[in-house]
Amino acid sequence: MNFLETFLVAARALLRNKTRSFLTTLGIIIGVGAVIAMFAMGEGSQASVQEAIASMGTNILIVLSGSSQGGGARGGFGSLPTLTWEDLKAIQTEIPSVRYAAPSVGGNAQILSEDQNWSTRITGTTPDYFLIRNWPTSLGTQISQTDVDLGSKVIVLGQTVVDKLFGANANPVGQNVRVNNIPFTIIGVAAKKGQSPVGQDYDDTAFIPVTTFEAKIRKGLGKFINGIIFVGAVSSAATPQAERQITELLRDRHHTAVATEDDFNIRNLSEIANAQEQAAATGANLLLGIALVSLIVGGIGIMNIMLVSVTERTREIGVRMAIGARPKDILAQFLIEALTLSTVGGIIGIAVGLLGGQRLTSQWGWHMTIQPLVIFVAVVFSAAVGIVFGLYPARKASLLDPIDALRYE
Amino acid sequence: MGLNGSTPLIQIDGVAKVYQMGDVEVRALRGVTLKVQQGEFVAIMGASGSGKSTLMNIIGCLDRPTKGRYLLEGHEVSNLSRDELARIRNRTIGFVFQSFNLLSRTTALENVELPLVYAGLSRRERHKRAAEALERVGLGDRIEHHPNQLSGGQQQRVAIARALVSQPKLILGDEPTGNLDSRTSVEVMSLLQDLGRSGITVLLVTHEADIARYASRAITVKDGLVLVDRRQDPLPAVPLPAQEEATA
Numbered sequence: 001m002n003f004l005e006t007f008l009v010a011a012r013a014l015l016r017n018k019t020r021s022f023l024t025t026l027g028i029i030i031g032v033g034a035v036i037a038m039f040a041m042g043e044g045s046q047a048s049v050q051e052a053i054a055s056m057g058t059n060i061l062i063v064l065s066g067s068s069q070g071g072g073a074r075g076g077f078g079s080l081p082t083l084t085w086e087d088l089k090a091i092q093t094e095i096p097s098v099r100y101a102a103p104s105v106g107g108n109a110q111i112l113s114e115d116q117n118w119s120t121r122i123t124g125t126t127p128d129y130f131l132i133r134n135w136p137t138s139l140g141t142q143i144s145q146t147d148v149d150l151g152s153k154v155i156v157l158g159q160t161v162v163d164k165l166f167g168a169n170a171n172p173v174g175q176n177v178r179v180n181n182i183p184f185t186i187i188g189v190a191a192k193k194g195q196s197p198v199g200q201d202y203d204d205t206a207f208i209p210v211t212t213f214e215a216k217i218r219k220g221l222g223k224f225i226n227g228i229i230f231v232g233a234v235s236s237a238a239t240p241q242a243e244r245q246i247t248e249l250l251r252d253r254h255h256t257a258v259a260t261e262d263d264f265n266i267r268n269l270s271e272i273a274n275a276q277e278q279a280a281a282t283g284a285n286l287l288l289g290i291a292l293v294s295l296i297v298g299g300i301g302i303m304n305i306m307l308v309s310v311t312e313r314t315r316e317i318g319v320r321m322a323i324g325a326r327p328k329d330i331l332a333q334f335l336i337e338a339l340t341l342s343t344v345g346g347i348i349g350i351a352v353g354l355l356g357g358q359r360l361t362s363q364w365g366w367h368m369t370i371q372p373l374v375i376f377v378a379v380v381f382s383a384a385v386g387i388v389f390g391l392y393p394a395r396k397a398s399l400l401d402p403i404d405a406l407r408y409e
Numbered sequence: 410m411g412l413n414g415s416t417p418l419i420q421i422d423g424v425a426k427v428y429q430m431g432d433v434e435v436r437a438l439r440g441v442t443l444k445v446q447q448g449e450f451v452a453i454m455g456a457s458g459s460g461k462s463t464l465m466n467i468i469g470c471l472d473r474p475t476k477g478r479y480l481l482e483g484h485e486v487s488n489l490s491r492d493e494l495a496r497i498r499n500r501t502i503g504f505v506f507q508s509f510n511l512l513s514r515t516t517a518l519e520n521v522e523l524p525l526v527y528a529g530l531s532r533r534e535r536h537k538r539a540a541e542a543l544e545r546v547g548l549g550d551r552i553e554h555h556p557n558q559l560s561g562g563q564q565q566r567v568a569i570a571r572a573l574v575s576q577p578k579l580i581l582g583d584e585p586t587g588n589l590d591s592r593t594s595v596e597v598m599s600l601l602q603d604l605g606r607s608g609i610t611v612l613l614v615t616h617e618a619d620i621a622r623y624a625s626r627a628i629t630v631k632d633g634l635v636l637v638d639r640r641q642d643p644l645p646a647v648p649l650p651a652q653e654e655a656t657a
Contacts, residue, residue, distance in 0.1 A: 316512055318510075319512065319523075320527075322471065322504045324524050324527040403466050
């Protein structure tokens, strides 16, 4: 008796009890559906976390200056300027694991166009900043080194600022805006980046050369950087090393005594990203565990029904044996029945999981990604559940004594 | 496997069967010796508990003797594995049961095909041979009927078709008329006599003396031993002329 024949016999036996077969597969449907939905959403959430990380920029370290201390009250990091322009240059040139380093100084200011105005954060920086943050322009050009060297009155606007000042879809490149009554020429629009993981709008910002900021807005280029330093490491693996080396370098440059605290602070953004990724992975593992339990429960359901079925069909088994079925034919018959139940349940579960996953992800604004491998594994796994839990009833059937089976009432 | 007159189809030498039922040893057969030639029509008689069913199960390769030898077509079968016994039941023996034992919700044709499925025949060959077998038992027009659409006599004829579809040497009947009225019993016996005339060995277990009259040899078993073994002129089974068959 070949596989196809056995399968047809199994399919007919299952179709005879449609309701029972369906209820039996329900456990598997729910289990597999949960796994598929979980993977679809898990990968979706992973993708959105990765997107968020990519929009922050990769391999980033942020160096903040130290805290002020006056009359017992301690200010936060950045309240006391301790980082110098020389420190920045040293980080750029002396540390091999650092690819880029850029200053970020600035504050909130009102930007005026011909007929509109908008308050936003103005950042003075250098071209490296955009490389570190992986932030191209969608229109026009970036701030160049020449702009920095000359202290040009040029500005790159974020998309939100463009929308507020010029309306959506406007091309403001070449037009002028005024910041603190100083006219700036718009040379570019920074590409839309969306929101940070905490909901901050990355695009509500504007950039000007750091030299222009210091000369025209803060007035007077001092020794210290009144802001932070963005550092881009050569790779994400090199980030911790860069962090350590910058710490050593700055302690050395600031002549910090051995037992004294750093007069600066370094933040590693990839750590935040990792933590978020881990949180997502923990949630996914939890769901996977629940799904596995549900698959096992489904498998036990199949075993239960197969045992009932074997008992009900004892006489049939006896007849089949009497007319020449070998024990392994009976084993195959019931095993394939269990396998069919679980595999069909698995396939329905995949459909249910995909539909459910799509619905939820579209509700949460993620896009669903599902790898074919996951579907393949789900099918194989549900088939395995059928075999594992079908084996005992099938074996029980195949070991029946034909005489007893024929006599069974 | 040349079979001439000198090799009996069934040869049983001193077969004993002992069951262990808890602490009690049940000696169902206590040394039976028996030879059945090809083409014989044998009735095995006996009260319940006489051992006739055990004898039948051993002859049918459903059970193995505790002691003694059983040669089927000259080959020792008492030590064969379950798979080998299944193969013999499939190829050499056909079974007819008292309660028909057809698979419900399965057509007559599919029921008759079943032994051929396990013999590994192709679908087409199975259909052809099963249809022929049903034709032979007079049910050529009912091949798509399900058992519950057939009368008792018709169901038993489907069962006989299933027994003979694999062209066996031996057909074993376990009280084949036990669930039938006397008129349908005669029909079934007539059918079995036909098979006997075509060279198939038929062996029936029955406790009804008038059924045993249709056999050419009657063996009476008592307390696990053969009590009487005599040849007789079989009574020809002549079914009553056609009249719509009553449902059993």
